[in-house]
Amino acid sequence: MVLRYVRRHFKPLLGIKGLWTFRHTPLAMYWAKLALKDMLVETVLKDENLPPDVTNAHWIAHVVSYAGYLAKIRYEGYDTNDDSKTHWVHFCKDLYRIGYCADNHLPIVPPLNVIQQKQEWREWIIKRVTGGYTMHALTQQLIAYDNDTQLRKGTEVEVLDKFSISRMRVGYVKEVIGHRVHVRYWDTDADDQDLSNSFWCHEQSDAINVVGWSKTVGHAISAPAGYDPAEIGNSSVIKKNPGVNIQVGMKLEAVDPLKLSAISAATVVKVLKHGYLMVHIDSAGHALTQTYRGVESDANHGNNRFCYHVTSPLIFPCGFCKENNIELQPPIEFKTDNFDWNEYFKATGAKPLPLKDLEKEVIDHGFTEGAKLEAVDVMEPNLICVATVKRVIGRLLRIGFDGWEDNYDQWADATSCDLFPIGWCQLMNYDLQPPHVENQEPGLKPVSPGVKRIKSKSGTASRSKRQSATSSSD
Incomplete structure (x- = not known):
């Protein structure tokens, strides 16, 4: 039915012709x-x-x-x-x-x-x-x-705590589908079917790591009493700092982890080991109470800080947005229609994180504007949806979910393991969420029938974008 939608509404069928674009797929x-x-x-x-x-x-x-x-x-x-x-x-x-x-x-x-x-x-x-x-x-x-993986049911891992994204959380692998891992948190019942108590991500995602990763890099983690793994030695799972001088207070631009359609001014608030850093999103809405996946928590308790590595493709030097005609969400205390970093630095004495010295790998990824694909809704990562590449800036992509407003878009790197070619869900027998279509034809149903989208108090779109979950997620 989704294929019929694509054929009817987007002729000729636009798709990434070569699977080499999606290097993490079979x-x-x-x-x-x-x-x-x-x-x-x-x-x-x-x-x-x-x-x-x-x-x-x-x-x-x-x-x-x-x-x-x-x-x-x-x-x-x-x-x-x-x-x-x-x-x-x-x-x-x-x-x-x-x-x-x-x-x-x-x-x-x-x-x-x-x-x-x-x-x-x-x-x-x-x-x-x-x-x-x-x-x-x-x-x-x-x-x-x-499709073979080293992860097996019951494997202990460290995974992003979706209720407090400034820390990791011990979890156990519940199932693996095509290298996508369903993890239940350590403090939940093994038979609990509530999706809010578990987390989906790709095994190559930065959101999941081996036991001992948090201790090795100095990242906060929620874990059972007595959890004290050994630090990881010289391993490929620990990224390296290529020599960037990272200091607390330095400024940068970063994809907002709670509003993935936005790139915001940000501040380094903590320097971890091996080039990892905690980033505070400085734009409006993050200095107040946040609502994330329907759970309210004070900003000081972990939902306005996020861990990036200095080589992450989702953080950028100051001025990146202006150079590429992207709207930057400016610092809340300096909100103007024509925000300028140079004026900001003069007024505050702050310094930029020297990311311009980093040469990000230029890759021939094959993505073009208008191409169709299947993409994980990172805010509801058990869902994979029909999506379109809306913009290509080097290796940075803006992904839109068909039938949904622009504020549900997601910025993603071209190598993101949350992007899949057309037909991946069918290959894996995983439910693909169809587009939200006005006056839809028989057989096509919106993911959240009859549900109106609700805005949070801060103006950020509610994260309960879709109510239905994949049958594979149970």
């Missing part, structure tokens, strides 16, 4: 060798093309193009100039190598109009497929290999 490493244009495949014949009294038949098709995990195919025997004879299917779910049906004793039957046009279709199709290339026989094994 088959990304091999996509260029697996997903070949004009490749011949076997696929289930759609009911409207079946001859009378034939069921569960397959036929030969060739791949016209790709969008994420989706493949546009055309049945063999159809006019190659007639685009109406093409349709989209899932590359991993709906297509099989030539020979699959013979190996599994399944009937190969052409569409009815092909039979009418080609009386000797058996001889014709044998000639057509002879010498052609088809799907790799190990495609499904490669998917299983790429």
Whole structure:
């Protein structure tokens, strides 16, 4: 149904053509060798093309193009100039190598109009497929290999405390789906099905770390009595400071962790070890009581400070927003229509965090404005939604959720493990939240039917954006 929405409202279908763009997803490493244009495949014949009294038949098709995990195919025997004879299917779910049906004793039957046009279709199709290339026989094994993880149910981890984002919290892995980890907090019951007592994130996310990470970098953590893990030695899980002089009070620009559509003026309030730092968001709304996931807490208790590493792609040198025509949320005490960092520094004596000295890696990521994808709603991370790339600034992306207002957008790095190609949810059997569409067609339902969006007292959009949760989250 989501695919039908995309086809109808966004023609031609816009998708990231190469899975290499999403390096954390299955088959990304091999996509260029697996997903070949004009490749011949076997696929289930759609009911409207079946001859009378034939069921569960397959036929030969060739791949016209790709969008994420989706493949546009055309049945063999159809006019190659007639685009109406093409349709989209899932590359991993709906297509099989030539020979699959013979190996599994399944009937190969052409569409009815092909039979009418080609009386000797058996001889014709044998000639057509002879010498052609088809799907790799190990495609499904490669998917299983790429989905393998070291995390197992019950593994102890340190994960972001979503009720107080200035600290981590001990948790235990509840389940893993496609490297996305469902963690329950240590002080909740193992059988508790309440999503508010657990947290979803990708295993490569900065929001989840191995036991001992917090102690090693000096980060606050909520843990059981007696929790005293050893510090982590020389390990790749601990990032390194490339030599940036970090001092308390220095200024920067940062993606607001509580309002991901905004980039705000920020201050270093604590210097941790190994280049990690605690950042205070200085814009309006963070000096007062915050509402995060429906839970009110005083700003001094942890919801206006967030840990970033100095190399994080979501923090920027002062002046980044102005250089790239992005609206900066200025410090609350210096709110003007034309905020200028130089004037601010003269007036306050503050200094910028020297991030301009850092050379952020320039990557050929393949994202373009208008491209469709599936994206985690980081404020409700059990939800993955239909989304669109709205803006591309180097490796920085603005992601919009289809059918939702701009204040629900999220800034994300091009390497973010919260972004997935079209078809990822279908591959993982994970519910994809459909777009919120006015006057929607039958079969498409908004994620929060009949629920009006509520603004908090501070003017920030309520984080209860959608009420329904994925069935996979239970």
